[in-house]
Amino acid sequence: MSRIGKKPVQVPAGVTATVDGQTVTAKGPKGELKFVVNDEVLVKLENGEIAVTPRDESKDARSKWGMSRTQIENILIGVKDGFEKKLEISGVGYRAAMQGKNIQLSLGFSHEVVYETPEGITIATPKPTEIVVTGIDKQVVGQVAAEIRKYRGPEPYKGKGVRYANERIVRKDGKKK
Template sequence: MSRIGKKAVAIPAGVTATINDRILVVKGPKGELSMPLVDDISYTIEAAEIAVLPASDTKRARSFWGMQRTLVSNLVTGVSDGFTKVLLITGVGYRASVQGANLKLQLGYSHDVDFAIPDGITIKTPDPTTVEITGSDKQRVGQVAAEIRRWRKPEPYKGKGIKYRGEVIFRKEGKKK
């Protein structure tokens, strides 16, 4: 039995959920998200919650159960609250700024890196070494954060680069004389 799958997903006030042609559509103050439904799982929308249960007792249905419940929960959370990832930039001369529809990164290369901000994603730079990525789709927010981080991953000797807030970089000791 899935411990995560057993719990129904609560629908907060201001959020509506409907199932049309095996597609779950969730609408809320932050937008609208949809997800195709899996045949092995049954979804029921009751008073103020969405219940996710396996349609049969097969191994595939049981293995999809918890994951599908989490995906439904992410849709509801995304349209009501949204998701945020924060990147921290460490290094002398490394900085970021938002200019129109682009994020301009100065990361020690001979040129500046221009990153086009995709639709549905909001990027803010409260200070030159912090980048806040916000959106309603958890997967897209994480993907954009990973693409930005890929330009200069943190290195283990001085810790220079782009890292997630809360990420621990294993530091190595340098050469000894």
């Protein structure tokens, strides 16, 4: 039994949720999101709570039960508050700057890297060494942050590169003389 799947999802104040067959729609102050639940999972909206249950006791249905509940919770949180990922840039000459809606990264390459911001995502650079990615869809926010980090991930010797704000880099010792 899924401990996460058993808990019903509370619909927060200020958010309107509807369940139409297998589609869960949430409207809130930040926008609107939809999630289509797998056919092996049953979704019901009762008394301001969304309950998710597997249709049968098959392994496939039970494995999708908790994930579906978490996805529904994420769209409800997203339309109410939104999600945010912070990235830090460390290294001499490494910096980020906004170029219209896109972000321009100087990461030690012979050229500047320009990342085009996808629809529904906002990128800000409060400092030249800090990037803040915000949006209402948790998956898209995480994907954008991962794509920016991928240009120059943190290296283990000096820690230079782009990393998440709370990420701990395991450092290696250099050569011993």
